[in-house]
Amino acid sequence: MSEEKKQQVSRRQFLNYTLMGVGGFMAAGLLISPVRMAIDPVLKSGEGGGLANVGIAVDEITNEPTRIDWSVDQVDGWYESQVSRSAWVFKDENDEIVAFSPVCKHLGCVVSWEGSEKYPNEFFCPCHDGRYYKNGVNVPGTPPLTPLDEYEMEIKDGMLFLGDPKPHREA
Amino acid sequence: MKWRKEDLEKYVQAKEYIDTILLPIIPFQLADDAESEKHAFQQEVMGIFGSEIEQELSGRVMLIPSYYYLKEGNKEVEVQRLNDWIAEAKDQPFQHIILLTFDATWKKYEKELDGNLLWLPGLHGADIRTKETQGIIRDQVKQLTEIIRSYWQ
Numbered sequence: 001m002s003e004e005k006k007q008q009v010s011r012r013q014f015l016n017y018t019l020m021g022v023g024g025f026m027a028a029g030l031l032i033s034p035v036r037m038a039i040d041p042v043l044k045s046g047e048g049g050g051l052a053n054v055g056i057a058v059d060e061i062t063n064e065p066t067r068i069d070w071s072v073d074q075v076d077g078w079y080e081s082q083v084s085r086s087a088w089v090f091k092d093e094n095d096e097i098v099a100f101s102p103v104c105k106h107l108g109c110v111v112s113w114e115g116s117e118k119y120p121n122e123f124f125c126p127c128h129d130g131r132y133y134k135n136g137v138n139v140p141g142t143p144p145l146t147p148l149d150e151y152e153m154e155i156k157d158g159m160l161f162l163g164d165p166k167p168h169r170e171a
Numbered sequence: 172m173k174w175r176k177e178d179l180e181k182y183v184q185a186k187e188y189i190d191t192i193l194l195p196i197i198p199f200q201l202a203d204d205a206e207s208e209k210h211a212f213q214q215e216v217m218g219i220f221g222s223e224i225e226q227e228l229s230g231r232v233m234l235i236p237s238y239y240y241l242k243e244g245n246k247e248v249e250v251q252r253l254n255d256w257i258a259e260a261k262d263q264p265f266q267h268i269i270l271l272t273f274d275a276t277w278k279k280y281e282k283e284l285d286g287n288l289l290w291l292p293g294l295h296g297a298d299i300r301t302k303e304t305q306g307i308i309r310d311q312v313k314q315l316t317e318i319i320r321s322y323w324q
Contacts, residue, residue, distance in 0.1 A: 069309070107181070107188055107230025126320050127231035128188055143188075 051161035065090040065113040101149035101165040106130045172233045191267040192260045193234045195221050200242040213273045223312040250283050257285045
């Protein structure tokens with residue numbers, strides 16, 4: 001008789017288990033959002049974090065700056081649109097790939113590599129004769145006051161991926 | 172620069188650098204169904220041309236609101252009104268006024284206009300979403316910016 005009684009669940013035990021179960025759920029419910037936030041970067045999809053494939057293989061990039069055009073989807077307030085972007089891409093003297101934004105830091109025209117015959121080996125802005133050396137730094141005495149912006153970049157499967165323009169590393 | 176608040180704020184700060192006006196002139200009519208489709212399409216393409224050229228040369232060019240006119244309207248009157256627009260811009264002082272059009276009838280009145288008229292051959296039956304058309308437009312924009320730069324020299 002006493003053996004049998006031990007195996008039965010008492011009222012007290014039953015209530016304890018139930019409370020533990022419910023309490024456990026509540027604790028889990030409270031913990032889930034901070035934990036999700038803590039591990040969020042790990043769960044980010046492998047899309048390269050907003051970087052776009054600009055359609056050029058790394059092997060195709062030479063020491064000569066080449067203009068690359070691509071477009072990205074952009075939502076800006078209530079305008080959802082395709083925005084075209086451009087970059088001057090080349091390998092610098094250390095064989096590192098560089099992607100400069102072509103937007104002149106003076107008033108925002110589009111600069112081009114060797115855009116003027118008078119200034120070889122420089123980026124040239126057609127609007128007010130702004131000039132930049134090959135490393136993107138503005139030539140003193142010309143209108144722009146800061147170096148060209150640089151794109152965030154990543155190389156995946158031998159292709160170049162570019163993100164948003166960021167201030168030049170020397171700025 | 173475009174005719175919008177944030178660009179105008181920049182323009183007021185940097186007036187001495189911005190000396191060129193880009194003014195698209197666009198015909199409008201509803202009487203002829205086939206023609207109005209063509210004109211609507213040209214209006215869309217002109218919008219793309221305007222904003223693409225502006226993007227290339229935004230530090231020196233101001234793209235102002237397009238000038239619309241009735242296709243069969245009296246051109247003498249339109250020339251007069253256009254010259255009023257141009258005079259308004261030249262007062263600022265903008266030195267180069269560039270009128271963009273697909274309408275070849277303006278060629279006859281080119282001498283009476285106080286700005287530089289750039290006539291572009293229209294794109295017929297093209298689809299602006301295809302890669303080919305975008306390539307054509309990009310190429311034409313490149314040549315147009317060359318022409319505009321030649322006015323600056």
